[in-house]
Amino acid sequence: MALAKLEQLSKSVVQGPSLATGAVPTKDWMETPAIFKEGNFAYPAKQEKVEYLDSQDGLSFPNARIWSPDEDDWKLPENWQETILKGLQERLDKFRSLKIFMDCCVRCGACADKCHFFLGTGDPKNMPVLRAELLRSVYRNDFTLAGKLFGKMAGGREMTVGVLKEWFMYSYQCTECRRCSVFCPYGIDTAEVTMMLRELLHLVGIGINWILEPASNSNRTGNHMGLQPHTFKDNVDFLAEDVETLTGVKINHSFNRKGAEVLFITPSADVFAEPGLYTAMGYLALFEQIGLDYTWSTYASEGGNFGLFTNNELMKKLNAKMFAEAKRLGVKYIIGGECGHMWRVVHQYMDTMNGPADFMEVPRSPITGTVFENARSTKMIHISEFTADLIKHGKIKLDPSRNKHVKATFHDSCNTARAMGLMDEPRYILDHVVPDWVEMPENTIREQTFCCGSGTGLNTDEIMELRMRAGLPRANAVKHVIDKHDVNMLSCVCAIDRATLSSLMGYWNPGCDVCGVSELVGNALVMDNEKRAMGYDAEGNESELPDGLRTMV
Amino acid sequence: MKYAFSFLAVLALVLIAWLGSMIPGMQYLFGVAIPYLAILIFLGGFVYRVVQWAKSPVPFSIPTTCGQGKSLDFIKQDKLDCPTKTSEVVARMFLEIFAFRSLFRNTKSELHEGPKITYESSRWLWLAALLFHYSFLVIIIRHMRLFLNPVPQWLQFLDFLDAGAMLQVGAPLLYASDLAILAGILFLFGRRLVNRNVRYISLANDYFPLFLIFAIAATGILMRYFLRTDIDIINIKELLVGLVTLSPVINAEIGSIFYIHVFLVSALLIYFPFSKLMHMGGVFMSPTRNMANDSRAKRHINPWNDPSIKPHSYAGYEDEFREFMVDAGIPVEKELPPKKDEE
Numbered sequence: 001m002a003l004a005k006l007e008q009l010s011k012s013v014v015q016g017p018s019l020a021t022g023a024v025p026t027k028d029w030m031e032t033p034a035i036f037k038e039g040n041f042a043y044p045a046k047q048e049k050v051e052y053l054d055s056q057d058g059l060s061f062p063n064a065r066i067w068s069p070d071e072d073d074w075k076l077p078e079n080w081q082e083t084i085l086k087g088l089q090e091r092l093d094k095f096r097s098l099k100i101f102m103d104c105c106v107r108c109g110a111c112a113d114k115c116h117f118f119l120g121t122g123d124p125k126n127m128p129v130l131r132a133e134l135l136r137s138v139y140r141n142d143f144t145l146a147g148k149l150f151g152k153m154a155g156g157r158e159m160t161v162g163v164l165k166e167w168f169m170y171s172y173q174c175t176e177c178r179r180c181s182v183f184c185p186y187g188i189d190t191a192e193v194t195m196m197l198r199e200l201l202h203l204v205g206i207g208i209n210w211i212l213e214p215a216s217n218s219n220r221t222g223n224h225m226g227l228q229p230h231t232f233k234d235n236v237d238f239l240a241e242d243v244e245t246l247t248g249v250k251i252n253h254s255f256n257r258k259g260a261e262v263l264f265i266t267p268s269a270d271v272f273a274e275p276g277l278y279t280a281m282g283y284l285a286l287f288e289q290i291g292l293d294y295t296w297s298t299y300a301s302e303g304g305n306f307g308l309f310t311n312n313e314l315m316k317k318l319n320a321k322m323f324a325e326a327k328r329l330g331v332k333y334i335i336g337g338e339c340g341h342m343w344r345v346v347h348q349y350m351d352t353m354n355g356p357a358d359f360m361e362v363p364r365s366p367i368t369g370t371v372f373e374n375a376r377s378t379k380m381i382h383i384s385e386f387t388a389d390l391i392k393h394g395k396i397k398l399d400p401s402r403n404k405h406v407k408a409t410f411h412d413s414c415n416t417a418r419a420m421g422l423m424d425e426p427r428y429i430l431d432h433v434v435p436d437w438v439e440m441p442e443n444t445i446r447e448q449t450f451c452c453g454s455g456t457g458l459n460t461d462e463i464m465e466l467r468m469r470a471g472l473p474r475a476n477a478v479k480h481v482i483d484k485h486d487v488n489m490l491s492c493v494c495a496i497d498r499a500t501l502s503s504l505m506g507y508w509n510p511g512c513d514v515c516g517v518s519e520l521v522g523n524a525l526v527m528d529n530e531k532r533a534m535g536y537d538a539e540g541n542e543s544e545l546p547d548g549l550r551t552m553v
Numbered sequence: 554m555k556y557a558f559s560f561l562a563v564l565a566l567v568l569i570a571w572l573g574s575m576i577p578g579m580q581y582l583f584g585v586a587i588p589y590l591a592i593l594i595f596l597g598g599f600v601y602r603v604v605q606w607a608k609s610p611v612p613f614s615i616p617t618t619c620g621q622g623k624s625l626d627f628i629k630q631d632k633l634d635c636p637t638k639t640s641e642v643v644a645r646m647f648l649e650i651f652a653f654r655s656l657f658r659n660t661k662s663e664l665h666e667g668p669k670i671t672y673e674s675s676r677w678l679w680l681a682a683l684l685f686h687y688s689f690l691v692i693i694i695r696h697m698r699l700f701l702n703p704v705p706q707w708l709q710f711l712d713f714l715d716a717g718a719m720l721q722v723g724a725p726l727l728y729a730s731d732l733a734i735l736a737g738i739l740f741l742f743g744r745r746l747v748n749r750n751v752r753y754i755s756l757a758n759d760y761f762p763l764f765l766i767f768a769i770a771a772t773g774i775l776m777r778y779f780l781r782t783d784i785d786i787i788n789i790k791e792l793l794v795g796l797v798t799l800s801p802v803i804n805a806e807i808g809s810i811f812y813i814h815v816f817l818v819s820a821l822l823i824y825f826p827f828s829k830l831m832h833m834g835g836v837f838m839s840p841t842r843n844m845a846n847d848s849r850a851k852r853h854i855n856p857w858n859d860p861s862i863k864p865h866s867y868a869g870y871e872d873e874f875r876e877f878m879v880d881a882g883i884p885v886e887k888e889l890p891p892k893k894d895e896e
Contacts, residue, residue: 058862104835109751187841230881320864378849421622421635443672
């Protein structure tokens with residue numbers, strides 16, 4: 001489906017009849033079925049990808065088949081209803097969060113207008129409370145006394161194919177960003193609900209390709225792009241050559257090297273596509289300058305974890321490569337690159353799922369001697385923590401004027417902000433690498449940050465309009481600082497953001513670029529024995545790296 | 554429709570108590586048996602629900618971090634919103650439970666032409682919620698004077714404060730908490746009707762407790778200010794003290810309004826453990842709020858963690874790609890088998 005023109009969508013968001021614009025649907029939500037048409041759903045997973053995942057030890061992805069959401073018959077297994085209800089019971093027994101979140105909501109509606117999907121689409125079922133009610137209604141009907149006695153009167157409803165279709169639609173219009181949970185008086189986290197919905201759907205063979213294909217790639221080749229070891233190496237080598245061309249400094253990097261002090265893992269998109277490439281060049285330059293004894297891995301070549309978007313088992317299995325590889329190579333600790341959901345997994349799940357990492361040491365910066373107590377157990381630190389510490393101790397020389405072409409703002413990614421609490425480290429770095437940067441309005445940053453609109457595996461082209469709608473709150477906040485402060489660069493610490501915000505800016509705010517904070521570090525970094533290449537700036541004058549690591553030479 | 558149904562249900566409860574209590578001999582049912590049953594169901598149900606929750610483990614450490622976490626020395630931690638120590642978690646929970654801190658953050662978003670989205674602070678819900686919950690609490694506490702003989706000093710003092718907070722309007726004294734709870738309920742109900750988002754999501758289960766609590770407050774106020782007789786209050790106290798000491802007696806006739814009030818309270822107690830009102834217990838146990846953000850510093854244990862889930866092995870990976878790896882100069886564990894000379 002062709003993407004609506006900017007003027008059309010701008011009007012539609014504000015004037016189109018929706019709950020967000022004031023048109024209250026006349027029909028009760030339980031009587032409003034989910035209708036699938038080209039453009040409002042992500043394509044289902046390819047049969048062979050589901051079969052591959054199902055064949056892997058410890059995983060279960062049944063009912064591989066060819067199907068499509070816009071057809072009536074979803075080719076569900078005969079006992080699908082029983083499977084779902086049994087699956088729900090099992091999850092209620094395994095997750096206290098699910099039980100509490102099913103039972104405690106009072107429908108106060110504080111979450112309603114906090115969701116970027118609701119603000120952009122106005123669809124009532126995108127209010128976090130109603131998204132949870134999609135599951136809660138079934139829970140009430142089959143698992144609570146009130147529901148068993150009073151059924152619909154008590155807000156219960158039977159598990160039907162229609163309900164299942166609704167689950168599919170709305171659990172894939174949620175990016176598990178947790179913004180609603182900041183505002184909920186009981187901390188009800190829709191991410192937990194969406195995760196459960198997606199897990200339940202996988203039990204009967206409902207999943208999307210944009211998640212399951214990268215997940216199977218990650219399992220087999222080590223990274224979601226499906227880069228085989230030699231290609232992964234080629235890509236990094238190529239970036240290293242680029243850094244050498246630009247800075248005159250030869251980059252010494254290695255792959256799968258045993259005995260290195262540090263294993264470095266970043267989302268594979270950083271070595272594959274713009275603008276992530278420049279972020280990766282920033283890492284290479286920084287590590288070279290400080291002489292870090294580190295290695296890349298082709299086996300654990302993915303920071304991101306598409307398992308997080310499917311189920312616990314797959315999340316665990318994909319994540320397990322990080323510790324397995326650290327152990328095999330005998331490194332002392334791991335440094336992780338800029339990524340949002342990767343850090344949700346590393347920070348909140350990894351040690352629990354795949355620890356204890358007692359074969360490593362508590363991370364200690366070899367340059368500053370700082371011991372990272374906050375990563376004492378997991379033994380993995382964030383590149384922003386590592387870099388901020390270098391700057392604080394004056395161990396790297398930075399010339400912010402080398403970023404004078406940049407007027408930056410900073411986007412907190414959902415997961416690092418709301419599932420980790422990493423907010424000021426990247427800001428501290430920005431303070432030292434750019435001449436000037438500005439914050440977006442306070443209700444759109446830090447713990448209140450808005451999602452890019454395409455997280456959790458939704459950055460697929462067939463739902464572009466949905467993505468642009470869901471990303472509107474973020475884009476709108478960026479536009480505010482563009483208009484007010486001439487911002488031309490949206491910096492972030494997330495690989496999905498680097499991909500999705502680029503499309504989002506291209507649509508809503510053309511002319512605003514997207515970059516990783518480490519790219520700006522690389523730009524500003526004064527390297528030993530550097531011989532910086534010449535290029536032409538916007539005015540056509542010849543100068544040293546006028547566009548930093550993006551300079552064309 | 555949903556509120557009409559809830560309204561009728563509460564009305565039915567009122568009628569049952571009103572008519573029922575007028576049947577000779579039924580006073581014991583409404584004044585003694587049902588209240589005892591209600592208390593039992595409330596306590597048993599409440600405990601049952603909490604135990605049910607507690608039976609499910611918390612497999613992962615999933616606090617919602619609403620501020621800067623603890624990391625480097627020079628980065629200031631937001632100890633309340635991103636706690637790492639138990640004391641900090643307790644402080645966060647205290648403010649959540651007693652000051653509704655998350656609700657205090659509430660904003661209202663609006664879409665404007667452009668498009669332009671604006672956000673402004675919106676604390677009415679927070680204010681009404683505080684008003685409602687705290688006045689309810691004060692009312693419950695000051696009702697203790699009806700169950701205790703003699704009435705403790707501190708309770709008399711609370712009663713004095715509650716009544717003294719308002720100008721005296723005739724006798725008896727008007728309680729501030731009575732007005733506050735009515736104002737709170739009316740706001741919460743009005744909001745359900747007026748706010749289109751909330752109206753659309755509201756279920757019968759949301760209106761019913763509002764009507765029920767409203768009816769309880771209304772019958773209480775009627776009894777105190779309008780349908781009051783001094784004989785009633787003496788007999789009521791005798792009955793209530795009797796209930797507490799497990800020797801209930803109904804010596805004289807008590808007005809129907811009392812039985813209606815008590816029956817509605819009993820209904821609320823019975824309804825409580827099976828409804829959303831259990832948020833009272835749940836708020837203490839919400840994993841996004843009551844956990845420390847220290848999951849990288851301390852390993853959180855998942856009791857059902859499955860150690861048999863292993864990564865796709867490095868050996869399997871190398872087996873598949875060894876040739877490419879050797880060609881590309883990537884170190885391998887096992888060298889390629891020596892090539893046989895092709896003949």
